[in-house]
Amino acid sequence: xxxxxxxxxxxxxxxxxxxxxxxxxxxxxxxxxxxxxxxxxxxxxxxxxxxxxxxxxxxxxxxxxxxxxxxxx
Amino acid sequence: xxxxxxxxxxxxxxxxxxxxxxxxxxxxxxxxxxxxxxxxxxxxxxxxxxxxxxxxxxxxxxxxxxxxxxxxxxxxxxxxxxxxxxxxxxxxxxxxxxxxxxxxxxxxxxxxxxxxxxxxxxxxxxxxxxxxxxxxxxxxxxxxxxxxxxxxxxxxxxxxxxxxxxxxxxxxxxxxxxxxxxxxxxxxxxxxxxxxxxxxxxxxxxxxxxxxxxxxxxxxxxxxxxxxxxxxxxxxxxxxxxxxxxxxxxxxxxxxxxxxxxxxxxxxxxxxxxxxxxxxxxxxxxxxxxxxxxxxxxxxxxxxxxxxxxxxxxxxxxxxxxxxxxxxxxxxxxxxxxxxxxxxxxxxxxxxxxxxxxxxxxxxxxxxxxxxxxxxxxxxxxxxxxxxxxxxxxxxxxxxxxxxxxxxxxxxxxxxxxxxxxxxxxxxxxxxxxxxxxxxxxxxxxxxxxxxxxxxxxxx
Numbered sequence: 001x002x003x004x005x006x007x008x009x010x011x012x013x014x015x016x017x018x019x020x021x022x023x024x025x026x027x028x029x030x031x032x033x034x035x036x037x038x039x040x041x042x043x044x045x046x047x048x049x050x051x052x053x054x055x056x057x058x059x060x061x062x063x064x065x066x067x068x069x070x071x072x073x
Numbered sequence: 074x075x076x077x078x079x080x081x082x083x084x085x086x087x088x089x090x091x092x093x094x095x096x097x098x099x100x101x102x103x104x105x106x107x108x109x110x111x112x113x114x115x116x117x118x119x120x121x122x123x124x125x126x127x128x129x130x131x132x133x134x135x136x137x138x139x140x141x142x143x144x145x146x147x148x149x150x151x152x153x154x155x156x157x158x159x160x161x162x163x164x165x166x167x168x169x170x171x172x173x174x175x176x177x178x179x180x181x182x183x184x185x186x187x188x189x190x191x192x193x194x195x196x197x198x199x200x201x202x203x204x205x206x207x208x209x210x211x212x213x214x215x216x217x218x219x220x221x222x223x224x225x226x227x228x229x230x231x232x233x234x235x236x237x238x239x240x241x242x243x244x245x246x247x248x249x250x251x252x253x254x255x256x257x258x259x260x261x262x263x264x265x266x267x268x269x270x271x272x273x274x275x276x277x278x279x280x281x282x283x284x285x286x287x288x289x290x291x292x293x294x295x296x297x298x299x300x301x302x303x304x305x306x307x308x309x310x311x312x313x314x315x316x317x318x319x320x321x322x323x324x325x326x327x328x329x330x331x332x333x334x335x336x337x338x339x340x341x342x343x344x345x346x347x348x349x350x351x352x353x354x355x356x357x358x359x360x361x362x363x364x365x366x367x368x369x370x371x372x373x374x375x376x377x378x379x380x381x382x383x384x385x386x387x388x389x390x391x392x393x394x395x396x397x398x399x400x401x402x403x404x405x406x407x408x409x410x411x412x413x414x415x416x417x418x419x420x421x422x423x424x425x426x427x428x429x430x431x432x433x434x435x436x437x438x439x440x441x442x443x444x445x446x447x448x449x450x451x452x453x454x455x456x457x458x459x460x461x462x463x464x465x466x467x468x469x470x471x472x473x474x475x476x477x478x479x480x481x482x483x484x485x486x487x488x489x490x491x492x493x494x495x496x497x498x499x500x501x502x503x504x505x506x507x508x509x510x511x512x513x514x515x516x517x518x519x520x521x522x523x524x525x526x527x528x529x530x531x532x533x
Contacts, residue, residue, distance in 0.1 A: 034296075
């Protein structure tokens with residue numbers, strides 16, 4: 001039988017020393033979470049990158065156009 | 074010296090616990106939690122959450138702790154009038170409680186903290202809105218570490234909500250059986266196949282259940298050490314849970330009671346008269362809090378709340394409770410709390426030593442109980458003898474407003490259509506005799522254009 005406390009201590013060395021961690025995160029839940037979080041995190045990264053790329057091209061595109069509004073002084 | 078005792082449901086967390094002194098509730102914060110508590114209070118997270126109505130307010134007190142050796146501080150949380158449980162929530166209440174938890178988690182991350190638990194029992198409704206009542210649920214975020222409460226969130230929130238939305242609304246009652254949330258393998262087997270095509274449910278329920286089964290008893294130490302969860306990945310996980318919860322929906326339709334009022338024999342005059350009479354009776358008793366039993370969508374509960382009286386509006390029908398809650402949310406009502414309750418089998422005391430979660434009766438007393446158009450369902454549909462009903466109501470509150478519906482009423486006739494009339498004592502005199510053993514009648518009024526009577530009674 002797996003000793004979950006060893007796993008938990010390996011992941012949470014200082015917190016478990018405080019006796020803080022009182023929930024059993026579950027080994028399968030832990031592993032699956034790492035997988036989902038990695039994919040979901042990559043999703044956020046891709047979405048953020050895509051926004052940057054889009055903003056870059058919009059800037060380029062706008063530079064090529066005559067400004068329609070002049071700044072009021 | 075006033076009586077002190079631990080609150081029975083508050084024992085799991087070594088960081089502190091709830092206790093009562095006299096009639097006041099306190100929370101002891103233990104030394105083990107000191108650095109996390111300080112961070113919560115000084116980082117700005119506490120103020121942000123309290124300002125947003127997501128966390129219960131508290132004040133630090135000079136009260137002596139219950140356990141001196143462990144203690145760091147004693148705090149006094151704001152009082153929650155009525156503690157409700159997940160199996161008493163309608164779909165939208167449950168969904169709002171889940172979203173409240175995730176919203177707190179997102180705020181916490183901004184302040185370098187995380188939720189170290191995600192128990193549905195930590196969420197309560199105050200002034201119509203869900204909020205976290207456990208001040209000790211936060212800990213310092215450490216880059217790379219996964220969310221320790223992920224499994225608990227899926228079991229306490231996502232699985233029940235997915236089952237309510239996709240299998241049957243009554244699946245919320247599984248929470249009454251499983252104190253730490255619905256086991257994911259059970260949820261996975263009960264959910265229809267179509268949910269495997271929902272990315273969020275596939276990942277957080279179905280795959281999650283398979284992973285639990287596959288890795289039970291296996292050494293994953295090396296994998297866990299090598300793979301860390303970045304802050305972005307952590308946020309991605311929380312966002313994914315949030316969008317999955319938001320995608321779940323349930324519409325109240327086709328249940329027995331949702332259209333009850335359109336099917337009653339009340340004329341408009343009778344209906345309005347009943348409201349006026351009720352208003353008068355409530356004014357005589359002047360209660361601070363009311364339990365309205367069999368409240369349907371809360372029309373008569375609102376006669377009480379319009380007088381500023383906090384009212385818990387119980388009904389057995391998930392659709393009626395859903396309609397009631399959505400209405401209270403839309404109108405931003407602060408005094409009403411709609412809840413699901415089967416009076417013929419009220420919420421029992423559950424959990425460790427049968428003391429973790431209180432039964433319906435243990436959460437009494439209130440000041441006044443309303444039982445309108447209810448007695449025939451209890452006495453005739455459920456065969457409860459009238460003296461037993463009177464005794465039960467008398468344990469809930471000092472005052473009782475009860476409507477007697479005689480056999481001649483078409484609603485009672487409907488109940489007797491398919492069964493033999495074995496209720497020789499079910500008549501006005503029998504009713505009054507049974508209730509007079511426990512109560513004195515303050516006022517009894519006939520409801521115009523009906524054969525029914527409304528009583529205000531006070532317990533002996």
